[in-house]
Amino acid sequence: MATRQTEAGTSSKRTDRRRPAKGRSPRASAAASGDTRRVQGGVATSDVVPSAHVGENALVFARILALHVPAGARVADVTFGKGVFWKQIEPGAYDVHASDIELKPSARAARPSFTYQDGVDCRALPFEDASFDCLVLDPPYMEGLYRRKTDHMAGSGTHAAFRRAYSNGRATAEAEGKPRAQPRWHDAVLDLYARAGREALRVLRAGGVLIVKCQDEVSANKQRLTHVEIITGYESLGLYCKDLFVLVRPNSPGVSRLKKQVHARKNHSYFLVFEKRSTKISSVVDLSAGELARRSSRAPRRRAQ
Numbered sequence: 001m002a003t004r005q006t007e008a009g010t011s012s013k014r015t016d017r018r019r020p021a022k023g024r025s026p027r028a029s030a031a032a033s034g035d036t037r038r039v040q041g042g043v044a045t046s047d048v049v050p051s052a053h054v055g056e057n058a059l060v061f062a063r064i065l066a067l068h069v070p071a072g073a074r075v076a077d078v079t080f081g082k083g084v085f086w087k088q089i090e091p092g093a094y095d096v097h098a099s100d101i102e103l104k105p106s107a108r109a110a111r112p113s114f115t116y117q118d119g120v121d122c123r124a125l126p127f128e129d130a131s132f133d134c135l136v137l138d139p140p141y142m143e144g145l146y147r148r149k150t151d152h153m154a155g156s157g158t159h160a161a162f163r164r165a166y167s168n169g170r171a172t173a174e175a176e177g178k179p180r181a182q183p184r185w186h187d188a189v190l191d192l193y194a195r196a197g198r199e200a201l202r203v204l205r206a207g208g209v210l211i212v213k214c215q216d217e218v219s220a221n222k223q224r225l226t227h228v229e230i231i232t233g234y235e236s237l238g239l240y241c242k243d244l245f246v247l248v249r250p251n252s253p254g255v256s257r258l259k260k261q262v263h264a265r266k267n268h269s270y271f272l273v274f275e276k277r278s279t280k281i282s283s284v285v286d287l288s289a290g291e292l293a294r295r296s297s298r299a300p301r302r303r304a305q
């Protein structure tokens, strides 16, 4: 009888009778049996999913799904864009519901088996509560794509293809119809992640997985660690950050008008994997009191009466 192992190699009391089948890697065997737990007696292998990758979104996305989302799962990709994330996924592997505020014209043809819905705002999804196993969120990640006038947006002229791929190309005020009430600059980026995160929480079933793509940015000369803001913000909603992947661009980033470099030029982005859990876990650590005080939102235990 095999004892259940944690990733650090310590055993817990739960037991598991299943062992990897001969000739199969532990991961393939676990996937085939629907069991992704690690068991004592596994073989030494380098066939594991690492946390950092150099290359394309589609490569990392496929590895994240293989690790965290079981085949056949009902998945909502609510910022589907061109569907680039899905390039390496077998057709039919998942029940994919693709939506976007403005689906790219090429999107449907590439994956005819997906269910499509155009004109869907990820902040107000037309889906029932607890109706998805997984939700994918990849909204425009930089403040330059949230401007009140189109000619102030990032990606003009020769960079127009970038703007088309990463946003719906509309000025924020134009799309919202409430120019004064909108958060600005980097706060506009966070505001979209925040509202979309709350919707994701609503439509995910308990134990469901939220995959979020983001990139840090320097905004108004300030370093804004978007991935940290999203992790701590989503944790406050009750989402547990189960995994984090770093994607490094294979090519060198260029700067068109550099006077003096102040911050490192970003050539990496993140995929964050959250799980909808009933117990909140917080990464916010308060060191100001001189001793470790982790902000926890667990309900305090009631004393026996």
Ligand SMILES: C[S@@+](CC[C@H](N)C(=O)[O-])C[C@H]1O[C@@H](n2cnc3c(N)ncnc32)[C@H](O)[C@@H]1O
Residues within 6 Å of the ligand: 078, 079, 080, 081, 082, 083, 084, 085, 086, 099, 100, 101, 102, 103, 104, 120, 121, 122, 123, 138, 139, 140, 141, 165, 166, 167, 168
């Ligand atoms: C970075 S792209 C997504 C790329 C996509 N993951 C892919 O694989 O091709 C961002 C997408 O978010 C969409 N978008 C922007 N605001 C949105 C909103 N409020 N609701 C839904 N989609 C939105 C844009 O139209 C754009 O297609």
